Amino acid sequence: MTKLISRFSFPTRIVFGSGAVRELGNEAKQLGISRPLLVTDRGVVACGLAEQILAESRRAGLEPTLFEDVNPNPVEKNVHDGVEAYRRGKCDGVIGLGGGSPIDVAKAIRLAETHPLPLEQYDDQLDGAAKIRDDVPPMIAIATTSGTGSEVGRSTVIILKSTDRKTVIFSPHLMPNVALADPELTLGLPPKITAGTGLDALTHNVEAYLALGYHPMCDAIALQGTRLAIQNLPLAVKDGKDLEARSNMMMAAMMGAVAFQKGLGAVHSLAHPLSSIANLHHGTTNGILLPHVLEFNRPTSQERLKDLAVAMEVAGSQESAAEAATALIARLRELLPQIGIPSTLGALGVTRHQIPLLARKAMEDACHQSNPRPCTEADMISLYEKAF
Ligand SMILES: [Zn+2]
Numbered sequence: 001m002t003k004l005i006s007r008f009s010f011p012t013r014i015v016f017g018s019g020a021v022r023e024l025g026n027e028a029k030q031l032g033i034s035r036p037l038l039v040t041d042r043g044v045v046a047c048g049l050a051e052q053i054l055a056e057s058r059r060a061g062l063e064p065t066l067f068e069d070v071n072p073n074p075v076e077k078n079v080h081d082g083v084e085a086y087r088r089g090k091c092d093g094v095i096g097l098g099g100g101s102p103i104d105v106a107k108a109i110r111l112a113e114t115h116p117l118p119l120e121q122y123d124d125q126l127d128g129a130a131k132i133r134d135d136v137p138p139m140i141a142i143a144t145t146s147g148t149g150s151e152v153g154r155s156t157v158i159i160l161k162s163t164d165r166k167t168v169i170f171s172p173h174l175m176p177n178v179a180l181a182d183p184e185l186t187l188g189l190p191p192k193i194t195a196g197t198g199l200d201a202l203t204h205n206v207e208a209y210l211a212l213g214y215h216p217m218c219d220a221i222a223l224q225g226t227r228l229a230i231q232n233l234p235l236a237v238k239d240g241k242d243l244e245a246r247s248n249m250m251m252a253a254m255m256g257a258v259a260f261q262k263g264l265g266a267v268h269s270l271a272h273p274l275s276s277i278a279n280l281h282h283g284t285t286n287g288i289l290l291p292h293v294l295e296f297n298r299p300t301s302q303e304r305l306k307d308l309a310v311a312m313e314v315a316g317s318q319e320s321a322a323e324a325a326t327a328l329i330a331r332l333r334e335l336l337p338q339i340g341i342p343s344t345l346g347a348l349g350v351t352r353h354q355i356p357l358l359a360r361k362a363m364e365d366a367c368h369q370s371n372p373r374p375c376t377e378a379d380m381i382s383l384y385e386k387a388f
Contacts (some may be wrong), residue, residue: 008217009261012141012152013178014254015352018243021053021142024095025060031138033093035063037086039106040097041070041339047188049144053097056130062174065089068139073166073275075159076119082109086137093138096176100148100157100282103141105176107156110136116374120162124155124170126364132252135383141176144185146199146236146249147283148256149204151179159276160271165361166272179227179253183247188195191237195339198236200283202229203267204256206209209308210294210301211263211370218262223311225255229310230331237339266362267293270338270383273361280348287341288348300373305329345387355384 009253014159015023028036036057057064059286067085070078082105086094087131097105110155111122111303116361124126141151142386155170186194207313209219235245270293271285294305306324309315314331315324336343362368368375 004214005118005303008215009172010258012175014152014180014181015178016251018182018184018247020035021056021185023180024053024056024124024140025062025308026179027140028057028060028093029100031093031177033062033138033140035065036093036095036140037067037089037091037109038064038097039067039070039082039097040102040281041072042068044098044144045100045287049185053256056312064095065091070098071158072101073279074101074105074157076340077159078105079108079119080291080367081114082106082227083112084091086113087172091137093140096139096141096151099143099145099152102145103148103176104156104158106139106141108158108169108213109170110139111174112157112238113137118162119169120160120167122169123163124168128169129171132173134173136173139176139372141179142185142335143179143181144248145189145193145197146186146246147200148252149201149253149255151176151181151307152254153257154261166276167373168366179254181250183243185248186246187241187243189240191240194240194285195233195237196281197227197253198233198283198339199287199341201249201253202226202233203283203286204260204264205229206294206308207265207267207285208256208262210297210304210372211260211265212372213262218259221255222259223307225252225259225309226308227244227311227313228252228255230335234335234338235314264367265293265371266296266368266375266383269362269365269375270380272367273358273364274345274350278350278354278360279324280350284341284348285345287336288343288345289383289387290342291329292383294325294329294332296379296383297371297373304372324353334359348368350388353386355381358384383387
């Protein structure tokens with residue numbers, strides 16, 4: 001039990017299932033959106049999904065404006081260009097379509113549209129949330145990957161010039177008003193992206209479960225999300241057309257993002273600089289780092305590691321916590337080759353001499369503050385070296 005007062009809030013309205021995007025017109029009308037800015041990226045445009053949503057919007061009588069200038073790791077300029085497009089298009093709402101990047105940029109555009117301060121003033125590390133009001137334009141999120149779960153999350157992560165790092169801006173007012181979760185949109189994802197984004201979803205659930213803090217509701221969601229992710233990720237990678245596996249991964253991604261309102265951990269602090277400095281895929285690096293961080297967390301978290309092992313069905317309740325933790329870590333190591341992801345950072349092109357800078361940046365990242373075992377810079381170096 002805790003003596004502290006806790007604040008729980010559960011999220012976005014979710015419209016889930018095959019064909020959910022056909023509800024776009026109805027949902028837009030309920031939110032008073034008639035001229036949405038459709039925020040997406042070039043990959044989503046190239047695979048035809050942006051056109052599908054534009055057509056769906058027009059069929060419903062909306063007048064959408066397309067904005068596709070979103071980097072894979074979004075930068076400040078994407079947000080400012082988006083606000084300009086919003087004003088030029090006389091828009092009255094935002095649709096975020098894509099993986100985490102376009103959805104995050106869409107959230108930041110709605111913030112910047114009504115909040116004039118420079119974005120770094122809203123940095124969560126500087127208690128920026130206190131400056132964020134609820135008068136932001138309405139937003140619909142449509143995920144095309146099953147990873148970040150940004151469609152149900154309340155944060156946006158943008159690389160800002162002044163901070164030169166992935167900066168988290170966090171506020172309940174940034175949560176999309178509705179998420180249209182349609183697993184059919186993920187049927188065409190190539191195996192590599194399915195694997196990388198799925199590892200992010202898995203890591204969110206695992207780190208949220210281990211994170212410090214009192215949140216039994218998030219804990220329950222994280223355990224079930226972990227189970228769905230580990231059981232369905234290999235199936236979704238093996239057969240991209242497996243709609244049941246795709247549906248379960250989309251659900252696992254949303255569960256991870258709901259659960260991590262409790263907090264994340266050292267995996268995310270180690271992974272963030274690998275995106276901003278080495279430009280690597282966030283979920284992929286999470287997947288590589290996860291077993292090493294769990295090994296590091298053993299001294300503080302053996303019982304919780306056992307809960308995760310039991311949820312994943314790699315250990316039974318009769319096993320000792322130590323045995324169960326070993327089985328859990330072994331399963332996560334085995335998962336990487338099974339879904340075609342290399343097991344080391346070295347294989348992704350990271351070089352040894354980058355490690356000191358990466359470790360310094362990892363320490364500046366806030367996620368490790370909720371890691372169950374406190375981390376020093378030396379720990380970060382050693383974790384990178386193990387994953388190297
Ligand atoms: Zn993540």
